[in-house]
Amino acid sequence: MTSALILIDIQNDYFTGGLWPVEEMDKVAQSAAAILAQAREATDHVIHIRHEALSDTAPFFRPGTAGAEFHPSVAPRSDETVFLKHRPNSFHETGLHSHLQDLGVTDLTIIGAMSQMCIDATVRAARDFGYNVTVIASACGAKSAQFGDVELTAPQVQAAFMSGLAQAYATVI
Template identity: 60%
Template sequence: MPETALILIDIQNDYFPGGAWEVDKMETVAANAARLLDHARTAGTLVIHVRHEAGSDSAPFFRPGTPGAQINATVKPRDTEAVVLKHRPNSFHETDLLDMLRDAGVVNVTICGAMTQMCVDATTRAAVDFGFKATVVADACGAKAGSFDGIDVPAEVMQAAFLAPLAMSYAKVVTTKEALDG
């Protein structure tokens, strides 16, 4: 039984340059995620891809049935790898992700993908709440700039603002190099 699972969250076409909802540095994020994926495949680690699909055709991105909602070729799932379809930021919400992890005897989850401030954050917190030990690979996660109450938040600040509290009490936050060397 694999003790660790790699969870790749929402590495989908709409987040890449030219997509409907570009995420900062997404090509670098995906390249690092692909390195983690190659390592996991070689090591026999359980790999689970998570794909987000919006609830309607009028959504700004990840519209059902569109190329933008498909997993990017950089981390294309193999036929033997699970793909979890979700409709909310938390990858556990109304999916079979928890059962998959428990049935496989997983204790540790390594998480990467996008967006850091939404789905990565929500999934990491939920994983820990369900009793898993979480590692988040910072440079294999991507954030998007945002704005609130007249304050613009650049992507790199958004990334740091969400990874800092995860590192404080939820997860071990590492680089791709550290994850691969560890």
């Protein structure tokens, strides 16, 4: 069993003052930083995923901006792998799956943001590729959402997506 920690989109635009703040992202980042430190001590493989929009008119993660950069609390070290993605699924056109196969990774721990987009898409794809997936909910951030006339708070969105992932795609702790 070889494991890897994947940190998804813990980037400046998701924090207060950024273009697309996620509720309680500071707490998420604090939890993510602690998990990252443990992974580094255990010499697990650490992979950082950075989302960048394809247009400088996108609502957030615009190319070449400070908002699209990693948050300093979880900045990658020079010996850690970084993948750039342009879609919610971290496996889509990134080489992530090939890299994990080359390392012999079978087990993934996934953290980051946003739970209802990139965490959800990546976890489902990872399971479809056959990985054993663990999601640490305290290190994942969700944003409030609305569909039709139904408004959901960020904690409700988080609970809905974590419960769905826990049913068939991951161990959620």
